[in-house]
Amino acid sequence: MNQEALLSADDLALLQLGRRLQADGYRFVTPTPLTHQRVNQRDEGQAVDCLRDVFGWSRSFEPGLLSADEERQWQEALILEACDGRLKSRVRWSSLDDLLFVHSGFPTEAADSVFFGPDTYRFAQLIHSHLQQSFAPIQRAVDIGCGAGVGAILIARARRQAQVLALDINPAALRLTTINAALAEVANVEVLASDVLQGVEGEFDLIVANPPYMADPAGRAYRHGGGTLGAGLSLRIVEQALNRLTPGGSLLLYTGVAMVDGRDPFIDTVVPRLDATRFDWTYRELDPDVFGEELLNVGYQRAERIAVVALTVTRTG
Known part of the structure; x- marks a missing residue:
């Protein structure tokens, strides 16, 4: 089955993001929620300067970290959302061997969250x-x-x-x-x-x-x-x-x-x-x-x- 043919425009944008991360060599191993919380609390206030911070650790970031075209495209596709004057990803990307998987951003509080850990x-x-x-x-x-x-x-x-x-x-x-x-x-x-x-x-x-x-x-x-x-x-x-x-x-x-x-x-x-x-x-x-x-x-x-x-x-x- 051609999975790509089943995707909406927003889903295709998410797929293209995954391909971009793969090409960039992105890697992130998702820990337990408690570890995730503690690491983010420990590193609070530090500059968010890489895609692992954005799509792995689910940290909010200042506009300008990404290109203007990427910010616009990913906001329109509902991948990024506004968060107290900053931006934050709605999803995380985790690596498993040579694969990448998209799942819910941290914290997974919504009833329909999709977990990976x-x-x-x-x-x-x-x-x-x-x-x-x-x-x-x-x-x-x-x-x-x-x-x-x-x-x-x-x-x-x-x-x-x-x-x-x-x-x-x-x-x-x-x-x-x-x-x-x-x-x-x-x-x-x-x-x-x-x-x-x-x-x-x-x-x-x-x-x-x-x-x-x-x-x-x-x-x-x-x-x-x-x-x-x-x-x-x-x-x-x-x-x-x-x-x-x-x-x-x-x-x-x-x-x-x-x-x-x-x-x-x-x-x-x-x-x-x-x-x-x-x-x-x-x-x-x-x-x-x-x-x-x-x-x-x-x-x-x-x-x-x-x-x-x-x-x-x-x-x-």
Whole structure:
């Protein structure tokens, strides 16, 4: 599919910006929101003099840093906005290997923010490892809750013959995934609106997901996992994905779990659904302690830590 043909004039301007950044050798690794906040507070008052400050650190800057034509074009395309007499980018650009991805600017306070951060890098590594280790053919794959489209794009680049669906309920995510797919020059990604797998039919050789897993009082789509301690969406994905795998097909689920009283309530709920006659599975903690600051928030009183985990399920029968 020609992703570029689906883009509006504003989206084409964003794509052209991505190409310009690539040509300039732009690189930015996006940290956690807390690290981002602390670095910006530490460096407050320093001159903003490079594109990493503008499109990575999301710092406001004085008119004149960019050329007049760039400022005008990017303001007209709603990439830049006025901010107390200065300018600020609405989006960030992050690098992952040789790729660039556009996603929401910092801070990600809007309900439809499109997130990219350390979870994204770990999720990408999980996909890379699976594709390197598995020799099962992939004709049809899907990235559930695609966000910026990282999962779908990585699979599409590694398996050019596969049809890869990128699904999300967030129109902003679908828009940015389309732009990122065009920038990555992958023609085998189809971007669709869907609540988990309800909007698509058929089976898949590979299903990947990096869903939100926090209990977020603001209900932001990229962050709020629903259910008890944010596990609701991850459980829904497991429920819907197991019966949509082809024989030999796999589910890769990257998610977070609030550990309570030394137990893992997520895997305790999932295991009874993994019929040993139909599925092989592995489960491991990728990081035992993330987002520790969240333990002070409502709902986490009994949680000891939040771990990020990887569940891999392969259909055998």
